[in-house]
Amino acid sequence: MPARIVTFARGYCYHVYNRGSEKRTIFQSHRDYTKFLARTKDNAKKYAIDVLAFCLMPNHFHFLLRQTSDAPLVLFMNALQLGHAKYFNTKYTRVGPLFQGRFKARLVESDEYLLQLSAYIHRNPVAGLIDSGNRGDSRNLIRRRLRNSPYSSYPEYIGLETNNISKPDTILAYFSKSNPKLTYASFVEQFEPDMEALTPILATTE
Numbered sequence: 001m002p003a004r005i006v007t008f009a010r011g012y013c014y015h016v017y018n019r020g021s022e023k024r025t026i027f028q029s030h031r032d033y034t035k036f037l038a039r040t041k042d043n044a045k046k047y048a049i050d051v052l053a054f055c056l057m058p059n060h061f062h063f064l065l066r067q068t069s070d071a072p073l074v075l076f077m078n079a080l081q082l083g084h085a086k087y088f089n090t091k092y093t094r095v096g097p098l099f100q101g102r103f104k105a106r107l108v109e110s111d112e113y114l115l116q117l118s119a120y121i122h123r124n125p126v127a128g129l130i131d132s133g134n135r136g137d138s139r140n141l142i143r144r145r146l147r148n149s150p151y152s153s154y155p156e157y158i159g160l161e162t163n164n165i166s167k168p169d170t171i172l173a174y175f176s177k178s179n180p181k182l183t184y185a186s187f188v189e190q191f192e193p194d195m196e197a198l199t200p201i202l203a204t205t206e
Contacts, residue, residue: 010069013114014073016063018060019061020100043079046076049066049073052170055125081099121152126145158184
């Protein structure tokens with residue numbers, strides 16, 4: 001297996017993601033999601049990882065992570081994936097790899113990339129949502145879908161719940177708390193991606 005291009009170091013942020021082998025489902029029930037999130041919380045504390053944002057989908061996941069010690073982020077991710085694979089294979093009586101190889105990671109190299117990436121992660125539940133033809137109706141549907149996403153850090157970002165996993169302050173510091181047009185919710189729910197900034201993401205997640 002070739003060596004990773006990315007190097008993990010204290011204080012840096014990374015976009016980390018993976019999908020099921022052959023794009024298979026890796027979360028088949030509510031309990032599958034909650035077990036994965038509980039394991040995320042426990043291992044983040046064990047390996048000194050800040051989970052800035054996350055979103056779990058049926059066949060893949062996205063994290064925005066910050067390494068806060070000299071222990072490489074790879075220790076956290078290996079423990080997380082191995083633990084979930086063992087749980088999943090035991091529960092569903094299967095054998096073989098659950099994930100499509102080792103996890104993928106990209107260094108976040110700018111504030112613009114950080115913010116664009118957070119919105120991209122949080123908007124996963126509405127990816128590919130068909131436009132109704134009415135801009136207002138489409139935005140309302142997107143807003144409802146995002147705010148009711150049970151396996152995403154977005155509801156915590158906008159104060160609807162507390163998940164005790166994500167740490168949104170780093171990203172929320174860039175946004176207003178009082179001007180409705182400059183809040184994080186406005187940024188995400190009316191998100192129009194900067195394709196140049198997101199090229200590294202889109203090139204590796206298709």
